[in-house]
Amino acid sequence: MRDFPSRRRGWWARQTPRRRVFFLALGTLTVLIAVGVGAGVGVQRRKDNGPAYLVDPTTPSGPPPDAYPPNPSPNGTVWQPQANSTWQIVLGSPITIASTATSTVPDVDMFDIDLFGNSASTIATLHKLNKKVICYFSAGSYEPKRPDSGDFKKSDMGKELAGWPGEYWLDVRSSNVRDIMLKRLQLAQRKGCDGVDPDNMDGYANDNGLSLTSDDSIAFMTYLSSAATSLSLAIGLKNSLDIIPEVVNMTHFAVNEQCVQYNECKTYTPYLDADKPIFHIEYPSNSPQLSAGDVSNSCNTRVDPVSYGAGGGTGTLSTLLKKMNLDGWVQYCDGKSSTTPTES
Known part of the structure; x- marks a missing residue:
């Protein structure tokens, strides 16, 4: 070879x-x-x-979904509304305002409107007119016709709210409920809301069917406040008078219904002391045909910062008179009334 x-x-x-x-x-x-x-x-x-x-080649598809917190707002700050701010609340229907509008009806500092029903373009138009926007949602109750209603579990729900068929108290201790509310806060940020008005925080004071306590609501508000401020959203306390001392420092304003009717307005002294606004609503029974006496009675808030405000706050309640359906009609303590246009 x-x-x-x-x-x-x-x-x-x-x-x-x-x-x-x-x-x-x-x-x-x-x-x-x-x-x-x-x-x-x-x-x-x-x-x-x-x-x-x-x-790192061990991360072939990028970071996990929760690797990044929600993006903060451009200026990275949280709006603090001023005491005595003027406002309007419309929850019955989405408001309508032309993109070319040069003023709002009424001409107030802030609008409180429904988070789901109103568009980002409506909020942007209000901003162009130098108005602030608070977005309303129910944090403590299940509502059957919201876009995310299907995300709640049966175990999240307690008893039905008296007078509100189909609406149920929520277990504010539930991690699922908190996750849903976080998504609502993120939606508020994406739409451009300046703050949020989370309703039904007072399950502890009602027959909720879940054995909720005031401590549960304080813990829930602590969670919501932390999440909201991380998203550069102001947050308010809706009613829930019993927990005011514990949450006044973690909220930027209060929203109250009927403290005159129930002689409770002086309970808001901690907000007055802190010069934080109290956006106050009364529902006179004969609205909108109100006499001067009706207006006077509803506006008698019986809160005197000199007498009750040990901290020396200068604010008073920002009072308006509404119908129970919270449509576009509003009347103020000076007797002036107007109607914000809404979708029919």
């Missing part, structure tokens, strides 16, 4: 010393280029896709 020494010795052994030097240099150069390209790709990914850990 013919011998093939070149095969026995191998390809490298057959090369001359000069050629070996050449191939060694070429190989070194190739390795350096490969390393450089790989590093360049890594830097580009960090630049385009966020944190450096995205370069």
